[in-house]
Every structure is written in C-alpha cells, then in structure tokens.
Amino acid sequence: MQQTALPVLDLRDLHAGGEQKQAFLSELAEAARTVGFFYVKGHQLCCLQDEVMSLGKQFFALPDAEKLSVEMKNSAHFRGYTRLQGELTQGKPDLREQFDIMGEDQAVKVADNEPQWWKLIGPNQWPQALPEMKQTLLGYQQALSDVSTALLRAFAEVLEQPATTFDEGITPPYTHMKLIRYPGSAATGERQGVGAHKDPGYLTIVTQDQQSGLEVLKDDEGWVSVPPLEGAVVINIGELLELASDGYLRATYHRVQSPAADQVRYSCAFFMAAKLDSEVPLLNLPEHLKKDALGPSADPQNPLFYQVGDNVLKGRLRSHPDVAQAHYHGFDRAC
Numbered sequence: 001m002q003q004t005a006l007p008v009l010d011l012r013d014l015h016a017g018g019e020q021k022q023a024f025l026s027e028l029a030e031a032a033r034t035v036g037f038f039y040v041k042g043h044q045l046c047c048l049q050d051e052v053m054s055l056g057k058q059f060f061a062l063p064d065a066e067k068l069s070v071e072m073k074n075s076a077h078f079r080g081y082t083r084l085q086g087e088l089t090q091g092k093p094d095l096r097e098q099f100d101i102m103g104e105d106q107a108v109k110v111a112d113n114e115p116q117w118w119k120l121i122g123p124n125q126w127p128q129a130l131p132e133m134k135q136t137l138l139g140y141q142q143a144l145s146d147v148s149t150a151l152l153r154a155f156a157e158v159l160e161q162p163a164t165t166f167d168e169g170i171t172p173p174y175t176h177m178k179l180i181r182y183p184g185s186a187a188t189g190e191r192q193g194v195g196a197h198k199d200p201g202y203l204t205i206v207t208q209d210q211q212s213g214l215e216v217l218k219d220d221e222g223w224v225s226v227p228p229l230e231g232a233v234v235i236n237i238g239e240l241l242e243l244a245s246d247g248y249l250r251a252t253y254h255r256v257q258s259p260a261a262d263q264v265r266y267s268c269a270f271f272m273a274a275k276l277d278s279e280v281p282l283l284n285l286p287e288h289l290k291k292d293a294l295g296p297s298a299d300p301q302n303p304l305f306y307q308v309g310d311n312v313l314k315g316r317l318r319s320h321p322d323v324a325q326a327h328y329h330g331f332d333r334a335c
C-alpha cells in the first residue's frame with residue numbers, strides 16, 4: 001500500500017480573499033485534476049465534529065432492538081439504520097453498519113407515473129434512546145452543507161466560470177449524511193468495509209476517527225491510503241461534478257478496507273448534491289480546459305444521469321435492495 005501524501009488545503013485561505021484565495025484555487029485545481037481527493041483544514045467544525053463522532057459510538061452501542069426500531073427498511077426515504085452487511089456495493093455486502101439522515105422534510109405524495117425520486121424527500125427516523133441526536137446531527141449536516149457550498153463555488157472558479165454558476169441548483173442543496181461503524185475484518189479474511197464506488201453527488205466530506213481504512217484509486221499507483229489527519233476532513237469529487245465539467249474533473253473510485261480483527265473504525269460521510277428536481281449544467285469550458293475534458297466515464301454498470309434525482313436514486317436503489325423491494329416496486333432492478 002502506497003503512503004502518498006494527499007494535498008492539504010486550508011479553508012481560511014479561501015475566505016481570506018486576494019492572493020491567499022488565488023493560491024487556494026491553484027491548489028484546489030491541482031488536487032482536483034491529479035487525484036480528486038484532498039484534506040481540508042481551517043474549517044471550524046471541530047466541537048460539533050467531536051459530538052457527532054461520540055454520538056455515533058453511542059448509537060452503534062445501543063441494543064439491536066433500539067437500532068432496529070429506526071431500521072431503514074421502514075423508510076421509503078432511505079433514512080435510518082442499516083445493519084451489518086445490509087448494504088451492497090457492486091453486488092457484495094459491505095461489512096459496516098450505518099445510520100442515514102437527509103434534510104428533515106415532509107413526505108411528498110408521489111403517483112406511479114411521476115418520477116420516483118420525489119420519494120427520497122421526507123422525515124428522518126430518530127432513535128428515542130438518544131434524543132440529542134436530532135439537533136446535533138442536523139446541525140452538523142448544515143455546517144457541512146455550508147463548507148461544501150463554499151467549495152463548490154471555488155470549483156466553479158477553478159473551471160473558469162462565475163462563482164455562482166451552481167447556485168441555482170443548490171439553493172438549497174440536497175444533503176445526505178451517514179454515521180458509520182466498520183467492525184474488524186471477518187474470520188474469513190473478508191475486508192470489504194465498503195466496496196469500490198464513486199459518490200453520486202457534487203462533493204463528499206468524510207470525517208474519520210483515528211483508524212485508517214479509507215483508500216482512493218490512483219491511475220498510476222493503484223489503491224492509496226487516506227489516513228486520518230488531525231483537524232482535517234477529507235473531500236472528494238462526486239459524479240455530478242464529473243458531468244458538469246464533461247469529465248475535466250473525475251469522480252474518483254474509493255473504498256474502505258475493514259480494520260484489523262480487534263479494531264473498529266468510525267466515520268461520518270456527508271454527500272452534497274443539487275436539488276433533486278434540477279439538472280446538472282454542462283459547463284462551457286474555455287478551450288485550454290476543454291482539451292482535457294474527455295467526457296464523463298461511460299460505464300454500463302454505472303450510467304451517469306444529468307437529472308439529479310435520477311442519479312441520486314440510482315445509487316440508493318442499488319445499495320439498499322431491501323428498501324427498493326419494499327417501497328419502489330418495479331424500480332428495484334432499474335439500475
């Protein structure tokens with residue numbers, strides 16, 4: 001396993017403006033073009049972050065009956081608890097348990113002939129045993145949403161577009177956050193914490209505890225470790241940014257390998273996409289960038305959709321076949 005250091009960017013440079021901001025944008029451009037994965041520090045998330053990671057540990061330590069009282073299978077909106085190996089990546093069960101939330105909304109009534117991604121909108125499920133979870137997790141989701149919005153504006157500038165290019169689609173953004181627990185590797189030697197995948201949104205922000213396991217696929221080096229870095233979160237590019245930039249920016253494949261048998265890894269992954277009822281704009285890049293825009297990747301196993309709701313729902317249906325079967329009749333084999 002390579003120990004290549006990934007770029008570390010400081011958000012304070014972006015907010016400072018002037019030369020510091022220009023230096024940030026150059027570093028962002030370089031990070032985005034070379035690996036699509038980088039660390040961000042100077043984000044002021046720290047207090048909330050500690051509370052969220054601690055709540056994650058408390059939640060996963062609850063008795064099974066408590067966790068299953070908010071099981072995702074009961075939610076057409078893909079919210080709640082997924083037990084170990086309840087999620088599939090590339091058809092194979094992931095060795096992780098998780099708790100998913102999105103925006104706290106009212107469910108929308110959706111007719112059979114209407115786009116089914118409207119069903120993603122709805123209320124979260126909250127465990128009675130940890131009443132403080134709602135406020136803390138929604139607060140962190142909002143804070144990460146603000147960070148991702150600032151970064152997306154910076155990406156627009158890197159692509160030599162007005163900073164506000166993506167604003168219409170992300171006012172407000174579609175957000176999704178999950179707490180995750182990866183137990184130690186199985187006695188069989190199985191180590192798929194989460195299998196290789198791209199994230200379907202614009203940007204992802206990962207908060208990790210002290211345990212490594214996250215890896216990114218680099219064209220020239222193979223799988224490279226993304227170890228925890230004190231005070232920094234990990235950012236990666238998702239499929240919507242690949243589509244918007246016509247492949248100039250690439251959503252990078254990544255995975256999590258289970259820790260050693262006697263270890264546990266905790267993380268929190270946040271995904272920011274545009275509004276479900278919007279389309280990703282295909283940007284008109286200047287010639288000197290366009291020559292490196294080779295089109296979005298064409299993987300028949302993973303079609304990319306400009307319609308945001310279609311792209312987000314594709315990922316959800318594929319990962320959670322039990323929810324698909326219970327709530328999306330006829331769509332469970334759509335992707």
Ligand SMILES: O=C(O)CCC(=O)C(=O)O
Nearest residue numbers: 180194206214256267269
């Ligand atoms: O747990 C992590 O570090 C990353 C998880 C991830 O890539 C995902 O859930 O999409």
Ligand SMILES: [Fe+2]
Nearest residue numbers: 197198199254
């Ligand atoms: Fe991911």
